[in-house]
Every structure is written in structure tokens, then in C-alpha cells.
Amino acid sequence: MIGILLAKIKIFIRYPLTFLAMVVMSIGFALIIGGGNGNVINVPVYVADDAIRGTVVEDILNESEAFKFNYMSKAEVKQQIANGKAETGVALYEGDFRVLVGVDSPNVNLVQQTVNGAYSKKLQYEQIYTAANATTNSDKEEVKKELEETIADPIFSIQSANFRGSDAVIINRKLHTIFGFTLFFVIYTIAYNVFHILEEKNNGVWDRIILSPARKWEMYVANFLYSFGTGYLQVLIIFLVFRYWVGVDFGSNFGVALLMLIPYVFAIVALSILITGIVKTVQQFNAVIPIIAVSMAMIGGAYWPLEIVSSKFMLALAKIVPITYGMEALNGVAIYGYSLNELLYPISILLLMGVVMTGVGIHLMEKRHV
Amino acid sequence: MLELVNLSKKFKHLYAVKNLNMFIEKGEIVGLLGPNGAGKSTAITMLSSLVEPTTGDVRFKNKSILKSPGPIRRVIGMVPQEIALYNDLSAEENLQFFGRIYRLKGNDLKQKIDEILELIGLADRRKDIVKKFSGGMKRRLNIGVALLHNPELIIMDEPTVGIDPQSRNYILETVKRLNEEKQMTVIYTSHYMEEVEFLCDRIYIMDQGNLIASGTKEEIKRILSAEKTIIVKADRLNNTFIDSLKQNPTINRVTVENKTVTIIVPKEINIFQTVLKLAEEAKLELNSVDIKTPTLEDVFLHLTGRALRD
Numbered sequence A: 001m002i003g004i005l006l007a008k009i010k011i012f013i014r015y016p017l018t019f020l021a022m023v024v025m026s027i028g029f030a031l032i033i034g035g036g037n038g039n040v041i042n043v044p045v046y047v048a049d050d051a052i053r054g055t056v057v058e059d060i061l062n063e064s065e066a067f068k069f070n071y072m073s074k075a076e077v078k079q080q081i082a083n084g085k086a087e088t089g090v091a092l093y094e095g096d097f098r099v100l101v102g103v104d105s106p107n108v109n110l111v112q113q114t115v116n117g118a119y120s121k122k123l124q125y126e127q128i129y130t131a132a133n134a135t136t137n138s139d140k141e142e143v144k145k146e147l148e149e150t151i152a153d154p155i156f157s158i159q160s161a162n163f164r165g166s167d168a169v170i171i172n173r174k175l176h177t178i179f180g181f182t183l184f185f186v187i188y189t190i191a192y193n194v195f196h197i198l199e200e201k202n203n204g205v206w207d208r209i210i211l212s213p214a215r216k217w218e219m220y221v222a223n224f225l226y227s228f229g230t231g232y233l234q235v236l237i238i239f240l241v242f243r244y245w246v247g248v249d250f251g252s253n254f255g256v257a258l259l260m261l262i263p264y265v266f267a268i269v270a271l272s273i274l275i276t277g278i279v280k281t282v283q284q285f286n287a288v289i290p291i292i293a294v295s296m297a298m299i300g301g302a303y304w305p306l307e308i309v310s311s312k313f314m315l316a317l318a319k320i321v322p323i324t325y326g327m328e329a330l331n332g333v334a335i336y337g338y339s340l341n342e343l344l345y346p347i348s349i350l351l352l353m354g355v356v357m358t359g360v361g362i363h364l365m366e367k368r369h370v
Numbered sequence B: 001m002l003e004l005v006n007l008s009k010k011f012k013h014l015y016a017v018k019n020l021n022m023f024i025e026k027g028e029i030v031g032l033l034g035p036n037g038a039g040k041s042t043a044i045t046m047l048s049s050l051v052e053p054t055t056g057d058v059r060f061k062n063k064s065i066l067k068s069p070g071p072i073r074r075v076i077g078m079v080p081q082e083i084a085l086y087n088d089l090s091a092e093e094n095l096q097f098f099g100r101i102y103r104l105k106g107n108d109l110k111q112k113i114d115e116i117l118e119l120i121g122l123a124d125r126r127k128d129i130v131k132k133f134s135g136g137m138k139r140r141l142n143i144g145v146a147l148l149h150n151p152e153l154i155i156m157d158e159p160t161v162g163i164d165p166q167s168r169n170y171i172l173e174t175v176k177r178l179n180e181e182k183q184m185t186v187i188y189t190s191h192y193m194e195e196v197e198f199l200c201d202r203i204y205i206m207d208q209g210n211l212i213a214s215g216t217k218e219e220i221k222r223i224l225s226a227e228k229t230i231i232v233k234a235d236r237l238n239n240t241f242i243d244s245l246k247q248n249p250t251i252n253r254v255t256v257e258n259k260t261v262t263i264i265v266p267k268e269i270n271i272f273q274t275v276l277k278l279a280e281e282a283k284l285e286l287n288s289v290d291i292k293t294p295t296l297e298d299v300f301l302h303l304t305g306r307a308l309r310d
């Protein structure tokens, strides 16, 4: 089996062009469509009550990843909304805020949510100040500092589950695009590598191996490992490029995100085995792969978030597409901060799909050969 | 050593091989001859345990290979009709790959590879990628790969198709040498008479799935010993002439191909004068009239009414 694997790796190193093309395409598409920093949505803000300045509200708004809150005068905010430069603006009062809506879009809700969160935090802080009897500004500063230190270094931590209402989705467009195109393009790399089995069967190499003391499973396993390896290498390179070269923030668990790719790549190898088991010729395979890859990417939310899909039918279809679960696992890690328990769901579905499709695919290939 | 018993293979409605009976003794070179689609490759894949027969049995050393293909697989060297190599690897790497598959390692493998590259005349091209080889070079490597593990029985399915005469002779000589020096048993498939005639001790002739003749070269030619073949050539053959030949009661068979008419008559008949007379009557100008001693080609013609090669 090592010999088989070695031969494949030799060929891979000798002809890396297709592989590199896939890597470059994934990165290119994600860069172009996901955009650089310019993609962060601009939200003009004006301060209607100076009491809000220097509070935690400002801090939180500044830290927002999805939105860039730009401070300006009331007139400028209104103008930006009026001439369509911004979808929505915000007016900050002392204990309250207004969202000024120009175009009604899902972002309006998200802006409202973000600002609302900031005000709740402010309220929380104020209650603490009262409890700590901090009346002067310097007292407040001190309490705030202590508070922040405590939060950063808690005595005991409480695990908290994120509660996300149905209309409170967080969509990180940049990460979403990277994930989407990575998961999409790797389908091609994997499928064409798995397809070597059919080529070997057609050109007689497989027969030679059957006559040899090598076992058939060694062929399957070697092909599986090779396809998995190249597939994983591809997604790994793409993620590393974005993380360390482009400098995209993958959340705090980059390592876990890399782990989440394993069950996905596994499932795609299995899917490719299944397809290889079904098609009969190279031509069929070449025709089928793009169709499957593209439609899976659309159904599974690689191009656009599933959250904006309303068709019940499409959502039901999404349930049977591996890419859906790959996206869920990655988004879960990088954006939503899923706990291990929550991640287990997409992982186990991917693994289950993988096992079933591998089994059926190999069965079909074996049956046809005799 | 190897025995095919009423072997048949049916694809949908077509019998590719029908009730084939054959035997091969150790050390023999046996030829399997037949035109395109005769069922040669199908027979060979069945006897090498790669394809299951629809009915019938293949027995190797008196044991059926259907239940336990292991013993025959261990001794077979297979040269498939289609080139079965990794196109993206070099000649040497291909040999390494298939050598490892046969559990050869280290120095043994290296030596064996050198030996085979020498044998197939590719020693100076060992580092070249197969994709860039000529058809003949690929064919030679295709043979070389089958010899890596010193097979007892080598099965060659039309190994010389598309090879220039020089390489072809070289391959034929090599096969003969392997047989003589290493007592390799050989099953050799071809639709070239000359090859089979040169190489083989015994010959099986197939057509459309059926075995139509078998035996030693001499035995097979004796099928025609009661007859002889006359070749008539003319630039403007006409139907009057051909019809009159066909109607002649002393002529057994008439076949026409381009500007050539082949006539088979009983040995004792002197047809020469008759042919000339009929030609004159049909106002036909003859180029030549030859009397031929029978070849395997003629046997095939005799048995099927068709030429062996299309």
C-alpha cells in the first residue's frame, strides 16, 4: 500500500498545476467576492447627548467587526442615508438610541441588535457603579478598570450558551466567503483524485494489481488516503494563507476550525467515491462533477448564507448536502463560538454521510467490475 | 497445467466465448488466433481469473480457479491488450511500482528492473515519462511489467499491435527465448498468422466466440491437405467470370477481395486450364494465376469463408 501511495504522491508532485490552480482559485474568489476591509458595513452615527461619550457604549460599537460606526454630525448622517451612502444610521442618546432606516435590510436588525447590546452593557455597568457607590468620574474609572480586569481574568468561569433568536443572525461576510469557496473548490480536487480509481480500472492497471499479491483494499485505502490528503492539504493552505498572509481573523479557535475541515473533507472523499461508483465513463464524470459541486454549493450555503433562504424545499435539500454541515461547523467555530457539544452535530452527520457513501460507492464499483 | 472446460461468456445477448475447450501444458507456447471480436481477450481474462465465466470452468493444476483464484494469480504474468501503465510515471518508476506490488524490495527490485529494462531495450530511456514514449516503447514496457516476478505462465494479448517489424521480431525472439531458457509457458494471442506460426507449438483458432480449429501447425494445415488454393489476379474483375467460377462443380469455394479471387479446389483437380478458359470467355484479362501451398490464413478462409484480417 505504501508503494501505491508513493506512486500517487510522485505523480502529484510531478503535476501540481491543477492542484495549485484550485488553491489559487479558491483564494482569488474569496478575496474578490469576500472583499478586503472595505466590506465592513458603514454605519454613520451621531451623538445626540454628550453624556454617552466615553461610556462603554462607544467602546463596544468601536469593537464591532461587522459594522464600522462612523461618528459625524446629525446633518451628515441624514445626508448619507438620504443619498444612499448608508443603509442605516444611529442616533445615540444618554439612555436610549434611535436607528434611522434608509433602506430596509437584514442589516438594520443587526445594527439595532449591536447597539442594543451596547446599551444593555452600559446599564449593567451603571448598576455596578451604583452598587459600588462610585459617584465621581474617577471613582467610576477605577471601578470600570477593576471590572475589566476581573472580566479578563475571572476567578471562576461560567460556560454560557449563546442564545440566538431567529432574526438575530450574525453574518460575517468575509469569513463566510472564505469558507464557502474553500469548501466548494476542494470538491473538484478531491473528486478528480478519487476518480483515478476509475481510470486505473479502465486502463488495466487495476487488473494487474488484482493479479498481484497486493490486496484490493490496499488500492482503495491508498486512493482514499491520497484523495483525503490532497484535499486536506488544499483547504489547509487556503486557511493558512488567509490567516497569516491576508490576516483574516478566524476567531479565537483557528486550530479547531482546521480540525472541523477533517470531517468535511472525509465526507467529500466519500461522495466522490459514490459518484465514481455510479458513473460509467470519464465523460459522464466530467459532466457530473461541476453540476454536483455547484448545486451543492448553492444548496448548502457556500455562496450565500442559508439564513437568507426562505424556501422550505431548499432548506430541506440543504439537510442532505455535506457542504451545509461543513459551513455550519466552520461558522460555529469561527463566528458563533459553538461549544464542543454543538459542534458534535455537524461533525457526526458528516462522518455518517462519509461512511455510508464510501460503503455504497465501493459496493457499486465492485459490482460493476465483474 | 491449465484447462478450459466448456467455457462461455455471455454479454447481454452476445456470446463472446461459447463452449471453449482448451488445454495448455507446461513449457508450451500456445497460440490463440482469431479476427477482431473473436473472443480472444474475453477467453484470456476468464482464464486469468479476472472475469467470471457465465458457464464452464477453468482448471489450473486440476483445481478450479473459480473458487480459489490464488494459485493461478501467483504464477501469471499478464500482458493486456490495452497498455496498462501509469502514464505520468517514468519507465523505471512504473517497474518500481509494479515490482513493489509484487513485494519486491531493495536490491532485488533494482536488479530485476535493470534486467528487464535491458531485455525490453529501454535501458537508456528508463527515466523518461511513459506519456512521452512511442506506441512501440509503451508496448515493450507493457510486456516488461508482466515479467517482473518471473511468472511461470505468461499471457500475452496481441502484444505486437502497432509495433514496427524490427521491434516486433525482437519481441517474438524474446518470447521464444523466455520459453526456451526459463521454461515459461506462453499463451499468445494474435491475429497475425506469421507470429503464431513462428512462435507456437499448438494453435487454437477462434471466430465469433467459437473454437473452429485446434492442433499443431501441421495438423491444422492438414485440414487443407485435400485441397489447394489458387490465387487469380485481374485488374478488371467482372461478375461473369466470378459467377462462372462459382458455378463450376469442381471448385469448392470462391472468395473475392479487391482484384484478387481465391479459389479452393480438391488437390487432384487441375484447374489451371479451366480458369484461363473461363477468363477468356468472360473477356477478362488476367494478371496472374498462382497455386499456393496452404497457410493458416487459408485454413481460416476455408473454415469461415472470410479472411482473417479485415
Ligand SMILES: Nc1ncnc2c1ncn2[C@@H]1O[C@H](COP(=O)(O)OP(=O)(O)OP(=O)(O)O)[C@@H](O)[C@H]1O
Pocket (backbone or CB within 6 Å): B011, B014, B015, B016, B034, B035, B036, B037, B038, B039, B040, B041, B042, B043, B081, B158, B191
Ligand atoms: N465488457 C463487454 N461488454 C459487452 N460486450 C463485450 C465486452 N467485452 C467484449 N465484448 C464483446 O465480445 C466479443 C469478443 O470480444 P473480445 O475482446 O474478446 O475479442 P478479441 O478476439 O479480443 O478481439 P480483438 O482482436 O479485436 O482484440 C466482441 O463482440 C465484443 O464486442
Ligand SMILES: [Mg+2]
Pocket (backbone or CB within 6 Å): B040, B041, B042, B081, B157, B158
Ligand atoms: Mg482482444
